[in-house]
Amino acid sequence: MKKKILIIVIVSTFSLSCKNNSSPNLSPTAKGYIDEVITLLENNSVNKNKIDWKRFKTKIYSKATNAQEIKDTYPSIFLAIKEINDKHSYFEPINNTNPINIEKPLPQLKDEIIPHDIxxxxxxxxxxxxxxxxxxxxxxxxxxxxxxxxxxxxxxxxxxxxxxxxxxxxxxxxxxxxxxxxxxxxxxxxxxxxxxxxxxxxxxxxxxxxxxxxxxxxxxxxxxxxxxxxxxxxxxxxxxxxxxxxxxxxxxxxxxxxxxxxxxxxxxxxxxxxxxxxxxxxxxxxxxxxxxxxxxxxxxxxxxxxxxxxxxxxxxxxxxxxxxxx
Missing domain, CATH: 3.90.226.10 (2-enoyl-CoA Hydratase; Chain A, domain 1)
Structure with a gap:
């Protein structure tokens, strides 16, 4: 009987360990930020009806394992934008040292020489x-x-x-x-x-x-x-x-x-x-x-x-x- 109880305890402990390993150790702050982003994407993305959201969320949360502060979640946010796969969206963190809209010299486009009747x-x-x-x-x-x-x-x-x-x-x-x-x-x-x-x-x-x-x-x-x-x-x-x-x-x-x-x-x-x-x-x-x-x-x-x-x-x-x- 004692042997049987010991086996049950070992199996239960193993199962609990597996569960903890598959669930990111997120702080409430980090989880709240990821939830905010996923909700935004799930409600508004042009590809929202093409995405398996259960699988999507698992992948994004896994990327954010052990994130404590909002900045720790940024790699998972970049991954989320990649995974919606519309080739047009992008994420620009507040601390970005090279923002997307930074002023850079834009290419100068020249007009073509065309016959006067066109x-x-x-x-x-x-x-x-x-x-x-x-x-x-x-x-x-x-x-x-x-x-x-x-x-x-x-x-x-x-x-x-x-x-x-x-x-x-x-x-x-x-x-x-x-x-x-x-x-x-x-x-x-x-x-x-x-x-x-x-x-x-x-x-x-x-x-x-x-x-x-x-x-x-x-x-x-x-x-x-x-x-x-x-x-x-x-x-x-x-x-x-x-x-x-x-x-x-x-x-x-x-x-x-x-x-x-x-x-x-x-x-x-x-x-x-x-x-x-x-x-x-x-x-x-x-x-x-x-x-x-x-x-x-x-x-x-x-x-x-x-x-x-x-x-x-x-x-x-x-x-x-x-x-x-x-």
């Missing part, structure tokens, strides 16, 4: 304040207006190397070429749509005004043929503008597939001041085609041939149209 406009990335936003919009609109004349056969919209930023100034600046109305949507993980609308210098998210400008005008040919140039550095908001053109008629894409983060992000500040920039929605074009990954060109070509191929297409369209007209 309009050309480059839509670069945009990061800046309201004053910079206004200057960005007006600079692009003035370039469009300066080139616009009755002899224009079509337009080239260059989105190459547009890695993102704020999409709304980009949409407003290209409105004369893109056109009015619903030009795209965000679709969140709860299957809810938010529309991107343009109308006479105003940009709306659903019915909420999000940006505006006063230099409103129409092209002399207000429904032109448009060649859109993209490459693998066209990303994020650059991909949003691509999607806005993807649903437009009389439009063709040239170049290479985009970077592959055609998702909408929102910035969340955590309780310690750290930040998670989280992908919460997928881009949808005006014809309700869903993206979320890379956007493919209609004509795939080398970078050095992209402009040439776009010009050839516009000239061919123009020649064919002249032959049709009696």
């Amino acid at each position: 309009g050309y406009i480059r839509i670069p990335y945009f990061i800046g304040n309201k004053n910079q936003k206004d200057k960005y919009i007006q600079a692009i609109l003035e370039k469009i207006k300066k080139q616009d004349h009755l002899g224009i056969n079509g337009w080239i919209v260059d989105l190459r190397d547009n890695f993102g930023g704020n999409m709304w100034p980009m949409l407003l600046s290209i409105e004369p070429i893109l056109g009015n109305g619903n030009v795209g949507y965000f679709l969140n993980s709860n299957s809810q749509y938010e529309s991107w609308k343009l109308f006479e210098g105003k940009a709306y998210l659903n019915d909420t005004l999000v940006a505006s400008q006063e230099n409103v005008f129409q092209l002399k040919n207000n429904n032109p043929y448009v060649a859109v140039l993209i490459n693998n550095q066209t990303a994020s908001s650059g991909e949003a503008i691509s999607v806005a053109f993807k649903g437009r008629n009389k439009t063709k894409f040239f170049g290479d597939s985009t970077y592959g983060v055609s998702t909408g992000c929102k910035s969340y500040t955590l309780s310690d001041g750290s930040r998670i920039n989280l992908a919460i929605s997928t881009f949808i074009d005006r014809n309700h085609i869903k993206y979320g990954n890379s956007i493919a060109p209609d004509v795939k070509c080398k970078e050095t041939k992209t402009v040439e191929k776009a010009i050839e297409w516009i000239n061919l369209i123009n020649t064919n149209n002249k032959q049709i007209i009696p």
